[in-house]
Amino acid sequence: MSELRDLLRRAERDLQRGPRGAEHSDPARLWRELVELRERAAHVDDDTRLLGAARQLAERASDVATGPPVPTETLAGTIAAAVLAPSMHNSQPWRFAVGTGRVEVRLDLQRRLPVADPDDVAARIACGAAVHNLRLAFPVRLGRAAEVALLPDPADPTLLAVVRPGAARPAAPREQALHAAIARRHSNRYPFRDDVPVEPTLHATLTDAARTRGCWLDLVVEPATRQLLGELVTDADRVLRADPAYEQELSGWIRRDAGATDGIPGGAAGPRPEPGDPLPGRDYGGAPRRPDRGFEPAPLVAVLGGPGEHPADQLAVGEALQAVLLAATDGGLVASLYSQVLEVPEARSRLRRMAGRLGSPYLVLRIGYPSRPTFATPRRPVAEVVDLR
Numbered sequence: 001m002s003e004l005r006d007l008l009r010r011a012e013r014d015l016q017r018g019p020r021g022a023e024h025s026d027p028a029r030l031w032r033e034l035v036e037l038r039e040r041a042a043h044v045d046d047d048t049r050l051l052g053a054a055r056q057l058a059e060r061a062s063d064v065a066t067g068p069p070v071p072t073e074t075l076a077g078t079i080a081a082a083v084l085a086p087s088m089h090n091s092q093p094w095r096f097a098v099g100t101g102r103v104e105v106r107l108d109l110q111r112r113l114p115v116a117d118p119d120d121v122a123a124r125i126a127c128g129a130a131v132h133n134l135r136l137a138f139p140v141r142l143g144r145a146a147e148v149a150l151l152p153d154p155a156d157p158t159l160l161a162v163v164r165p166g167a168a169r170p171a172a173p174r175e176q177a178l179h180a181a182i183a184r185r186h187s188n189r190y191p192f193r194d195d196v197p198v199e200p201t202l203h204a205t206l207t208d209a210a211r212t213r214g215c216w217l218d219l220v221v222e223p224a225t226r227q228l229l230g231e232l233v234t235d236a237d238r239v240l241r242a243d244p245a246y247e248q249e250l251s252g253w254i255r256r257d258a259g260a261t262d263g264i265p266g267g268a269a270g271p272r273p274e275p276g277d278p279l280p281g282r283d284y285g286g287a288p289r290r291p292d293r294g295f296e297p298a299p300l301v302a303v304l305g306g307p308g309e310h311p312a313d314q315l316a317v318g319e320a321l322q323a324v325l326l327a328a329t330d331g332g333l334v335a336s337l338y339s340q341v342l343e344v345p346e347a348r349s350r351l352r353r354m355a356g357r358l359g360s361p362y363l364v365l366r367i368g369y370p371s372r373p374t375f376a377t378p379r380r381p382v383a384e385v386v387d388l389r
Helices: 002-017 025-041 048-066 071-075 121-142 173-182 200-213 223-241 242-253 311-330 347-354
Strands: 093-100 104-105 144-150 159-168 217-220 301-304 334-338 362-366 386-388
Touching: 002 048, 002 347, 071 093, 071 144, 071 173, 071 347, 071 386, 093 121, 093 242, 104 121, 121 159, 121 173, 121 311, 121 362, 144 311, 159 311, 173 311, 200 311, 217 223, 223 242, 223 347, 301 311, 311 334, 311 362, 311 386, 347 362
Parallel strands: 093 386
Antiparallel strands: 093 104, 104 159, 144 159, 217 301, 301 362, 334 362
């Protein structure tokens, strides 16, 4: 009887997860069968046929909860959203394996940055951002929840996540809006408007976005703290640029070819950094700017951090980063990322003390309203990053 009760409870749970309403005739019929089986079970102590019927009901109820299998080709369609995630130097350090009922997100070791990112921290953050895009693409494009398992195989550290279609459900309006923002989001390395401050209501939207992924976003509004943070990023940038290997690696991702599918082309490079910039950007070979086109003196600056230093924490930071960036895009904002402090250990230690937070800081962001149209960095075709199984 204990197995019978367990089967009926499981069927009830799965039917509760599945679709409701008169238009769903199969779940409605299964609910009637569940009621009938419970009535029979109340009067029978041991019935092999009853147990067999309960097993069949549990299997069919499970199908209702998870929905029908998603064809591999349909699943592969979600990768178009995943590859629009941000990555250091637009290196796109990901690869995807798509099979029946699953999408694997893998670290592509051929696209590592051994000088700037020797421990693959930034690469895992980028892949975490891609996972977040999949979380949105599944309900919007497939009508299914995304069930995400991070680092599912300890023996395979390149397998960062497995995303499976979960219960059938429509996308919420907020998910639809954020999914629509994926294609519009791109880093803006140019000066922002300095005559329009970011609306206070958006402050809470951005911090809440990071919190939903188990991370934190601290907005720096005090001028003195903002100046100290700018000096910290400047010091880290100076250390990096003094390393010839770093400069060589960076120059290897500057793209002059109009047909490039990775790296930073001139249209997205931003202006050439100059001494005195509040936050120094990387020199991707941009043009010198006019004297009257300096960076805004008091930008909205933020520090993004996560719970710790484990690879799973870095994937969570990547998800939080993309959640913040999409919320910003949906609110009409743009952002520029400064990861130099992540790449210089002493600078990161100083940032950790400055933040005074449990956990670990990872990135500095500059957020504001755009002052001019800008270009997105290119992406490799989906076919180049997907393995169908």
